[in-house]
Amino acid sequence: MKALILLAFMLPVIGYAQSRSLAQFVTWQPKPGLEKQFEEGYKRHLDWHAKAGDTWNWYGWFFVSGPRAGQFMDATIDHAWGDFDNPVDPAGDHADNEQNTVPYANFIGAAKLNAVTSLSRPGQYGLRSKYMKMITLQVLNEYSATWRIRNLRNRVEDKKGINFFVTYKTIDGGRMDHWYILIGADNWADFEACADAGDKLLDSGVFKSITSETLLYRHDLSRFPAEKQ
Structure with missing residues (x-):
């Protein structure tokens, strides 16, 4: 019994220690x-x-x-x-x-930025898609924001052509109330699935501002050491 109790206390710590959710942009x-x-x-x-x-x-x-x-x-x-304590x-x-x-x-x-795994669906190849839509949210109410983002993810994550849906929260280097939704697709036509994302998210009591930008992936300006370049 003591061993089970100890394990119950250790599991959250182990999960925290093994979390690989941090990113630098x-x-x-x-x-x-x-x-x-x-x-x-x-x-x-x-x-x-x-x-x-x-x-x-x-x-x-x-x-x-x-x-x-x-x-x-x-x-x-x-x-x-801890990875950022030991960069090359x-x-x-x-x-x-x-x-x-x-x-x-x-x-x-x-x-x-720290990934909110409960509000994300990572892609098979990470963040690699021809296009990436970046939705920047200034959050006023975290609880309601979580609910709205989850609803958006559930609606678009399985749509044909949507390669990933990842939510990040700012940890350092920017406004702490800024969250980011990254949505990947290989064609503009595929983004039609999230054309009304602003309508689904917009609420003056939840978000102070919402902006959308698109980025073009450059494989020749990327590096994946475990793969053949």
Whole structure:
């Protein structure tokens, strides 16, 4: 009996310790006329990660709609919190960034987001889809927000062409009341399933603001060490 009681107390701790829900998103603004140089420089920086033995996955996208159109965003996802205590060679990473990306783009910001697994349906290939819709929510009421997001997920997650539906909450590097819904599809036609997402979410008592942007996935600006590149 004592062993069972001890196990009951340990299970939440074990689950917490093994959680791999943390992600880091970084945004860059390529300098005017230097967009191609930025892409080539970023590829060299990914090569540095490979040579340094980095085992993390890296995704790359360009915003193609909204006020951030033209900006580049990269992300590394599915991490335990402790992973960020041991990134590969931080000094070398910084030095290579200074050489290969900083000359061609302005650093906008970095944020750590935590996936809300109960409001998500990850894709078979992570966040890889040709297009990714990013819905940014400024949340006023977390309980009601959870209910509304769950209803939206239940309505669209199994629609043909929807590859993933992932909800994140800001942990660091931004407004703590900002949540993000990421929806992946390979064709614009597939996004019709969530065309009325704003109508389903909009409520002045739950969300202060809702914005939608679309990003284009760039496999050539991404890296997955466990797979053949």
